[in-house]
Amino acid sequence: MSITKGEIRSGAYYDSVILMQLQRSLVGLEGVIDAGVIMGTAANKELLEQSDLLAPEIQEAGVDDMVIVIRAEDESTAQFALGEVDNLLAARRSGGIEQEYLPKSLETAFDMMPEAQWVLVSVPGRYAAGVARQALDLGRHVFLYSDNVTLMDELRLKDTAAEKGLLVMGPDCGTAIINGVGLGFANKVRRGPIGLVAGSGTGLQQVTVRIHQFGGGITHALGTGGRDLSDKVGAVTARQGLDLLSRDPETKVIVLVSKPPAKAVADELVQAARRVGKPVVVDFIGYATSMRKVDNVYFATSFDEAADLAVKLSAESAPNLAETELEEKPFAEGQRYLRGLFSGGTLAYETLLVLEEYLPAVYSNVPLEEEYRLADSLVSREHTIIDLGEDEFTVGRLHPMMDNDLRLRRLEMEAEDPQVAIILLDVVLGYGAHPDPASELVPGILAAQKQAKQAGRYLEMVAILSGTDEDPQNLNAQIEQFEAVGVKVFTSNDAAAIHVGKLANALDPDLPASKTEPLTEVDLKALTQPMAAANVGLESFTESLTEQGAKVIQVDWRPPASGDEKLMGILERMKNK
């Protein structure tokens, strides 16, 4: 037999550490079987019910009420335990904080420690935005641990922060490592050349841990809060973080970790990552990608892979960011389009896929999306990739791998177009294919080059040679024939596609720059100055910063206009012990 008794203390505020400690102390009393000390939310009451702790007298408790429930062997024990609550609260000692005077406000805290650039906020959600706003108004960066902060508050805070060149990491930001000091939940990891930005708390922790375990090290790890990468927030903090790490001379490799962001945000972040001039490992966990790498951006799909890639990249002396350095080419005004004339359908297909990363629209008779289907396969439009091996071209006609007649006619047409800058051809060798494709194609290429030159233009001719040294045509002999007339030859279809994609991208005057507003630059000192912070909320965070050798000042925060004066008085005395 057991009896459950409860008590409501209206409008009493205690931080959750105190609630937990009180609950444990109550469970420790003789004759007490179980106890619950919580704020009276519906979810918490459900949890009490599940543990057989929902005493009838606490049904009425609201979100601002502290609820204490005891299950004991008999009624008198339960009553005794409830009667002990005040004593237990009074006996509770402030953990490891050794601070002579606890400032009541952020202003006072900064008077005491003007070098504090950071404010850690872990008060209950509905008060957290207010504290964060004060911090921003006082020109400080915010680490906003609190959850249950509204989206609207997040938007307002980040708007202000972006304007002022300040960071708001969070809300619901579990972790960060700034200049070697962990904020919130953070692991002790080796320092090193890898910087991280993450919209996911334990994701960021796990990647830093694995980097450490794989022998790498961390410059800074910036949390953004999970909602930062949503459509509405638009990754304000993530973009600030990426920008900071791109300017940080100690950071050689950047890792971006997040649950899958909104598509538009993901695209924008990847574009931003491509501009930072450092290798960036992107792990949008479980976000399906069809590419492994675009320029300096590497896609990972798991924490372990992200960590492994980052460590390997950071170990490279000079990561090779641009496989193809674009030389100056004597293009004429107006030359800008790519035309690819393929005999191999899948080579055309892979080329289209790669080009998606470099060009906004590529037309084709085998397009990736219907909107880019050529109205007439016989007439190119802007950037065009044609598969001349498609069924429409092969009725009563040899496949273009055997007969280049159609390609040669098309090549002549493309070369006449004054907007064409690059012509890409595939040449597939092997049994069954033309015995000497170069002998057919080279004269056509020469004629095209000549025609362009006479009109004052330059044509970049690129060929993918697919074949082996043992093929009847002999790969190297074919390559030599193409190279002899100035054709740039690739044996990798990917590499050829990347080359023409970059070149066409560089020639395109209309490519949109970043669609998002530029943000006010955050001073790099945010990261490089020794950590000094004010902590508002969980005292354990102050302890943790002190343990790590950082400067920290605990603010004696309490909710505005809070109730239960008696308990507040006890709390006050506890604090001053």
Place this chain on the structure above:
Amino acid sequence: MSITKGEIRSGAYYDSVILMQLQRSLVGLEGVIDAGVIMGTAANKELLEQSDLLAPEIQEAGVDDMVIVIRAEDESTAQFALGEVDNLLAARRSGGIEQEYLPKSLETAFDMMPEAQWVLVSVPGRYAAGVARQALDLGRHVFLYSDNVTLMDELRLKDTAAEKGLLVMGPDCGTAIINGVGLGFANKVRRGPIGLVAGSGTGLQQVTVRIHQFGGGITHALGTGGRDLSDKVGAVTARQGLDLLSRDPETKVIVLVSKPPAKAVADELVQAARRVGKPVVVDFIGYATSMRKVDNVYFATSFDEAADLAVKLSAESAPNLAETELEEKPFAEGQRYLRGLFSGGTLAYETLLVLEEYLPAVYSNVPLEEEYRLADSLVSREHTIIDLGEDEFTVGRLHPMMDNDLRLRRLEMEAEDPQVAIILLDVVLGYGAHPDPASELVPGILAAQKQAKQAGRYLEMVAILSGTDEDPQNLNAQIEQFEAVGVKVFTSNDAAAIHVGKLANALDPDLPASKTEPLTEVDLKALTQPMAAANVGLESFTESLTEQGAKVIQVDWRPPASGDEKLMGILERMKNK
């Protein structure tokens, strides 16, 4: 000035090599500027128009008509050229085929070469299905190069083939390598331990070429035709190919290449690949995947990556297919479900992603898809992953990384459930987190184990320990505490998720087996017997097989009830020269 003249030869059939050769001969005549020799399809007439070759007299030509057009300097030259057509056709020599007698039918061909297991078909599309059907009726495998074959014909042919244990590669199958001999378009590549199945012709060629260039070698490369992996065809040939290569003792690693298949087909093929007991590299080009590897299946996104992976895997002496060998565990009847109690949201998220590969449905308060959202976060259902760090659990309550109270209560509940077999916990160390989580969790784990044991059950307890050797809690000291009570500990979240996923999968009696009908097994001799084939269509394929040292017999095929007797007579004489 030039003049264009044309001529229609109704109902005349010539293979496209002859059309091409005739066109070239005509262009070579003095005074002839350009010429076209084609079958009179709309597309071909458009192409003629583009080359300024659409003479008015050929407007009426239909798809069965051969069309000859000449653009010449003057009318008499054009007339002369047209008059030369018969002479040119007569003068054309059969290429490299040295065959005393050309059988008129497949039956006769097999009488002459009974060991021929294969029939190569490259006649025009509308005749191709008929030839392929004859081949199947005669018990032969078909390499169907022809394109423009209807879907309905493909379905009928593959139905028959699947029933008889025969292969139909194609239609529109550009390439294959069987037992070292290339069919259609194929590169000469080193022999070695890698077998391929591909729905894409040049994709298959490019991957075999890159494998060769990277130092690897090929057993067999089986084309399927591009439509094989569509929803309607259901990858009949690809599944046959996968099965053949899985049984082929020479093939150590399998590569599956295709343009992105229908989702259901892709899933089914990946499931089939997971059953073959060999490493399989899957490159559904540009098919976005969120995984790099599931069991023995590796996902590549480009030809180069697929080739590179295959070569590396084939160089391993004994590829490690099962990271976690499942030991026998003393589970009781009815124990089958996994329950994951997470403090880290992103760890929970990644776990859900990995579990998708092993379990059909995992419920959660943070599900990947809404249909798997728990009606009540406090009550698990079947396989369940709970994130106890979600906002709903953290109002007026410490985060579970600091306070395990909620997890301990939930652990007790889960352990009471007789259907629960596996309990997974994450333990996140570091600053800010609980100073000694093992001291809180281990007693709860012991109690759960005891309770299960008393009820005759066994609980598999698994923990992910995320932390470093430098963390305040010390990773190794924590691991020891968990391992001391029989908890299986992982430091990689992926690895833990794979372990529990495999275990839960093995315990599930209701998991659906393959959804598709089993196919009649194809005799491995299709691949291992020396190549001997009958070729119906392009003579160049016969030449190519001869060149490769294979046995081949050219069939003297012509369309049923074809017209133009005069030309046929000439053709006959050419053939007999």
